Amino acid sequence: MFDTGAVPSTPPIDRLRDLCIIAHIDHGKSTLADRMLELCGAVDPRDMRAQYLDSMDLERERGITIKLQSVRLEYRDHVVNLIDTPGHVDFGYEVSRSLAACEGAILLVDASQGIEAQTLANCYLAIEHDLEIVAALNKIDLPAADPDRYAAEIEKVLGIPASEVLRISAKTGEGVPELLDAVLDRIPPPVGDAEAPLQALIFDSHYDQYRGVISSVRVVNGTLRSGAKIRFVQADATHDAEEIGVRTPSNTPVGSLGPGEVGYLIAGIKDVGEARSGETVTGASRPAPALEGYREPKPMVFCGLYPVEGDDFPALREALDKLRLNDSSFTFEPETSGALGFGFRCGFLGLLHMEIIRERLEREFDLSLIATAPSVEYRVTRTNGEEIVIDNPSELPPAVEIERIEEPFLTCTILTPTTYTGTLMDLCQSRRGEMKKLEYLSPERMELVYRIPLAEVVMDFFDHMKSRTQGYASLDYEPAGYDASKLVKVDILLNSVPVDAFSTIVHKDKAYDYGRRMTEKLRELIPRQMFDVPIQAAIGGRFIARETVKAKRKDVLAKCYGGDITRKRKLLEKQKEGKRRMKNIGRVEVPQEAFISALRLDD
Amino acid sequence: MTAPGAYVHVPFCRHRCDYCAFATWTDRAHLIGPYVDAVCRHIEGDLTASGWATFGSVFFGGGTPSLLDPGDLGRIIRALPLAADAEVTIECNPEDLDAERLDRYLEAGVTRLSVGVQSMVPRALEALGRRHDPSHVLVAAPALHDRGFQSWNVDLIYGAHGESVEDWSRTLDAVLELDPPHVSAYALTVEAGTPLAGDAGRHPDDDDLAEKYELADRALAASGRPWYEISNWARPGHACRHNRCYWAQGDYAAFGCAAHGHRAGHRWWNLRTPDRYVEAVAAGMSPVAGGEHLDAEQRRREGLELALRTRDGVPVASLPPAALDELPAGLVEVEGDRLVLTVRGRLLANEVAMRLV
Numbered sequence: 001m002f003d004t005g006a007v008p009s010t011p012p013i014d015r016l017r018d019l020c021i022i023a024h025i026d027h028g029k030s031t032l033a034d035r036m037l038e039l040c041g042a043v044d045p046r047d048m049r050a051q052y053l054d055s056m057d058l059e060r061e062r063g064i065t066i067k068l069q070s071v072r073l074e075y076r077d078h079v080v081n082l083i084d085t086p087g088h089v090d091f092g093y094e095v096s097r098s099l100a101a102c103e104g105a106i107l108l109v110d111a112s113q114g115i116e117a118q119t120l121a122n123c124y125l126a127i128e129h130d131l132e133i134v135a136a137l138n139k140i141d142l143p144a145a146d147p148d149r150y151a152a153e154i155e156k157v158l159g160i161p162a163s164e165v166l167r168i169s170a171k172t173g174e175g176v177p178e179l180l181d182a183v184l185d186r187i188p189p190p191v192g193d194a195e196a197p198l199q200a201l202i203f204d205s206h207y208d209q210y211r212g213v214i215s216s217v218r219v220v221n222g223t224l225r226s227g228a229k230i231r232f233v234q235a236d237a238t239h240d241a242e243e244i245g246v247r248t249p250s251n252t253p254v255g256s257l258g259p260g261e262v263g264y265l266i267a268g269i270k271d272v273g274e275a276r277s278g279e280t281v282t283g284a285s286r287p288a289p290a291l292e293g294y295r296e297p298k299p300m301v302f303c304g305l306y307p308v309e310g311d312d313f314p315a316l317r318e319a320l321d322k323l324r325l326n327d328s329s330f331t332f333e334p335e336t337s338g339a340l341g342f343g344f345r346c347g348f349l350g351l352l353h354m355e356i357i358r359e360r361l362e363r364e365f366d367l368s369l370i371a372t373a374p375s376v377e378y379r380v381t382r383t384n385g386e387e388i389v390i391d392n393p394s395e396l397p398p399a400v401e402i403e404r405i406e407e408p409f410l411t412c413t414i415l416t417p418t419t420y421t422g423t424l425m426d427l428c429q430s431r432r433g434e435m436k437k438l439e440y441l442s443p444e445r446m447e448l449v450y451r452i453p454l455a456e457v458v459m460d461f462f463d464h465m466k467s468r469t470q471g472y473a474s475l476d477y478e479p480a481g482y483d484a485s486k487l488v489k490v491d492i493l494l495n496s497v498p499v500d501a502f503s504t505i506v507h508k509d510k511a512y513d514y515g516r517r518m519t520e521k522l523r524e525l526i527p528r529q530m531f532d533v534p535i536q537a538a539i540g541g542r543f544i545a546r547e548t549v550k551a552k553r554k555d556v557l558a559k560c561y562g563g564d565i566t567r568k569r570k571l572l573e574k575q576k577e578g579k580r581r582m583k584n585i586g587r588v589e590v591p592q593e594a595f596i597s598a599l600r601l602d603d
Numbered sequence: 604m605t606a607p608g609a610y611v612h613v614p615f616c617r618h619r620c621d622y623c624a625f626a627t628w629t630d631r632a633h634l635i636g637p638y639v640d641a642v643c644r645h646i647e648g649d650l651t652a653s654g655w656a657t658f659g660s661v662f663f664g665g666g667t668p669s670l671l672d673p674g675d676l677g678r679i680i681r682a683l684p685l686a687a688d689a690e691v692t693i694e695c696n697p698e699d700l701d702a703e704r705l706d707r708y709l710e711a712g713v714t715r716l717s718v719g720v721q722s723m724v725p726r727a728l729e730a731l732g733r734r735h736d737p738s739h740v741l742v743a744a745p746a747l748h749d750r751g752f753q754s755w756n757v758d759l760i761y762g763a764h765g766e767s768v769e770d771w772s773r774t775l776d777a778v779l780e781l782d783p784p785h786v787s788a789y790a791l792t793v794e795a796g797t798p799l800a801g802d803a804g805r806h807p808d809d810d811d812l813a814e815k816y817e818l819a820d821r822a823l824a825a826s827g828r829p830w831y832e833i834s835n836w837a838r839p840g841h842a843c844r845h846n847r848c849y850w851a852q853g854d855y856a857a858f859g860c861a862a863h864g865h866r867a868g869h870r871w872w873n874l875r876t877p878d879r880y881v882e883a884v885a886a887g888m889s890p891v892a893g894g895e896h897l898d899a900e901q902r903r904r905e906g907l908e909l910a911l912r913t914r915d916g917v918p919v920a921s922l923p924p925a926a927l928d929e930l931p932a933g934l935v936e937v938e939g940d941r942l943v944l945t946v947r948g949r950l951l952a953n954e955v956a957m958r959l960v
Binding site: 528530550552553554557558560561562563566568575576579 | 610664790846849850865872908947952
């Protein structure tokens with residue numbers, strides 16, 4: 001054992017192990033981490049909070065990790081740094097950065113469900129990074145567990161001998177010491193030169209309102225010392241290492257971190273954008289080149305976010321600014337909508353990321369928001385040869401000026417029990433998918449690979465896939481380039497005035513359906529006015545659907561005697577207040593709820 | 604200013620109609636005696652405390668005021684200081700009206716009857732949960748004529764579940780046969796908390812109500828009973844004085860539980876249940892449960908909103924000119940220096956009021 005004093009000492013590098021856990025949602029990653037913390041005495045069982053690593057409320061509710069955390073464990077005279085990885089495809093780049101900080105990975109698979117698409121994708125990624133994989137089947141205490149079958153599956157898809165696959169129960173703790181033993185035995189220690197110029201990899205940063213940006217770092221070469229002048233290579237900025245430390249799991253300051261060590265760094269930075277995942281930290285006086293693999297985060301999905309109350313616009317701006325301190329991977333810029341007023345065009349890594357940001361804005365900043373339908377980035381070639389990139393349907397030039405529109409595609413990998421193959425093929429087909437591969441992983445499980453336009457995946461593909469397969473299928477995807485498609489913009493007109501918030505770009509064959517559904521929905525949502533209100537869907541100048549909200553004929557209180565007079569006044573006051581809260585579009589008063597419901601994607 | 608009115612609430616019914624949200628009870632007949640005593644005592648006390656002058660009108664509303672014995676009614680009327688030509692109205696159920704009772708009403712000082720006919724079509728009456736049938740009305744009306752009541756009214760409700768436009772037309776024809784000087788016709792209104800509110804399948808349709816309103820307005824005007832308020836039509840000289848007092852922001856006293864009173868911008872209401880009302884008065888305490896005071900601006904607006912509902916309309920000069928321009932066409936007419944609602948405007952009176960006032 002090392003010192004048990006306040007300052008953990010640096011172990012010799014051959015007694016270090018840096019690893020992560022690759023697992024699908026619900027396969028027990030957090031429970032395993034909790035059990036390991038307990039076993040290594042890192043957390044007093046009385047202070048044990050279930051699922052220690054997931055610190056954000058939202059993460060605990062959704063059972064996924066969004067922000068990476070690391071923890072330092074001591075086991076059998078070794079230091080084990082456990083680095084958490086996000087479990088969702090939206091955060092693939094973050095996964096790759098955390099893998100870059102490890103020599104090995106525990107592949108954790110539910111012994112009653114088998115390996116899932118994302119886990120497989122992350123595992124392939126780990127193998128590409130030359131990580132040593134220690135595979136374990138979890139939940140062997142469950143009656144439905146079938147470890148023999150899934151060990152064979154792991155052998156087939158990953159080439160890991162079934163006999164080497166450990167069997168554990170993170171819940172009861174069974175097999176967890178053996179798993180830790182295997183980690184020490186099989187995963188190699190890091191390699192690095194303590195005397196070389198400093199090179200440390202940032203694999204996560206978050207903003208703390210008291211300390212500023214706190215980054216998770218892994219030293220590759222050299223020594224990171226408290227108080228040293230350091231340089232952030234990609235951000236091209238110099239800072240002082242105000243505090244460095246390790247997470248045990250509470251933050252514990254140390255004097256230095258040597259090669260292979262994992263810890264945190266506070267350097268007086270106010271914006272996480274200046275300490276992004278993949279950033280290289282080096283010494284200001286003896287700089288080293290950047291580590292490989294850094295990438296600017298690139299938003300894939302876009303939508304407009306508008307405050308329900310126009311007065312909240314400054315509050316929304318402030319909230320976005322604050323949130324961005326913690327998450328530099330989303331973008332926003334002001335935009336104006338004729339229907340919704342002032343808001344922001346925001347870009348996200350994916351749909352889940354979009355939902356998370358929106359939910360955090362509403363929850364943590366008490367805002368009520370309207371989100372427009374999600375869009376992707378289109379490449380448009382005009383007839384004059386000019387090329388433009390748009391992520392908002394309202395920026396699309398008139399059809400006559402368009403030579404070609406290209407849209408982004410994804411390669412989607414779906415793993416599913418074979419019984420659902422048919423329904424998933426139907427789903428992919430209906431989403432304009434092109435089949436690339438169809439293969440048995442085992443007699444019971446199938447791998448489907450389709451090339452599908454991103455716009456189709458963004459539109460609740462995941463939810464449909466889950467509901468068609470009772471949740472058994474899993475999805476992974478990666479960008480697969482751009483291709484020209486027959487795309488058109490469908491406009492929705494209210495009383496002959498186009499409503500920008502409802503415009504969308506869809507495939508020609510789906511335009512009629514979208515127009516019909518949207519006009520029908522709006523007819524039900526828009527209250528009757530003092531005149532007939534036509535609701536039309538149009539492509540260019542051609543109408544493809546029409547509904548009418550008939551003029552209202554009656555709005556009067558029948559009785560108005562003694563007690564009714566007070567009631568009548570209150571009723572009129574309420575009605576007037578309701579009017580004030582409506583958006584006026586083409587003389588039509590539209591309640592906010594109509595926008596919210598019409599833009600909801602759930603049918 | 605018109606003379607003040609007095610409203611007396613009678614919170615007893617044999618049976619509760621499922622659209623009704625009024626303060627009325629079917630299980631308190633034993634309270635009728637103490638209630639009449641309490642009303643008389645309340646009147647006595649209030650006259651001294653508030654210094655009401657003579658009343659120009661009295662209105663017994665319910666509930667079912669015809670459940671009171673005409674003798675009890677007489678006691679209450681005699682407790683009120685009345686102008687010589689005072690209008691004294693009582694709401695009645697048709698099945699309660701026979702010649703003898705009518706004579707006793709006259710004796711008690713009643714000058715005007717408001718008969719709750721509601722519909723002349725049995726299936727509509729049944730849908731409304733009313734217990735009488737049209738024959739009661741056919742018997743009561745000639746008796747009213749014979750007894751020489753100065754004026755009387757027929758209350759109607761349109762929009763019952765299953766009532767066709769033809770049914771409503773038949774009701775109007777049958778009522779006009781009876782030749783009442785005054786007709787009130789109300790759209791069935793879904794009030795929160797009533798059994799009707801919980802049964803969406805029986806809720807009236809606004810377009811159907813609008814059509815029936817227009818039909819009623821045509822038929823009643825053509826019969827020599829032009830409208831004088833959104834839901835009221837009468838022969839010249841037969842408008843209800845008491846109700847006009849409400850719409851002119853006049854003063855009115857409130858007796859009985861749940862009754863509302865008004866005096867110079869101050870409005871108040873009495874305890875809602877007869878039990879608590881009787882108890883409070885017996886204990887010598889005020890039965891007033893709450894009130895509100897309208898400031899000058901609220902009073903001005905409310906005055907315009909109420910006047911807009913009447914045939915008199917509002918002075919054009921009292922409205923912001925821009926608001927008039929923005930009003931959709933066909934809802935109002937200018938007659939001389941006054942602005943009056945058209946039939947379409949009456950059906951959209953809330954919208955017009957919101958834009959103008």
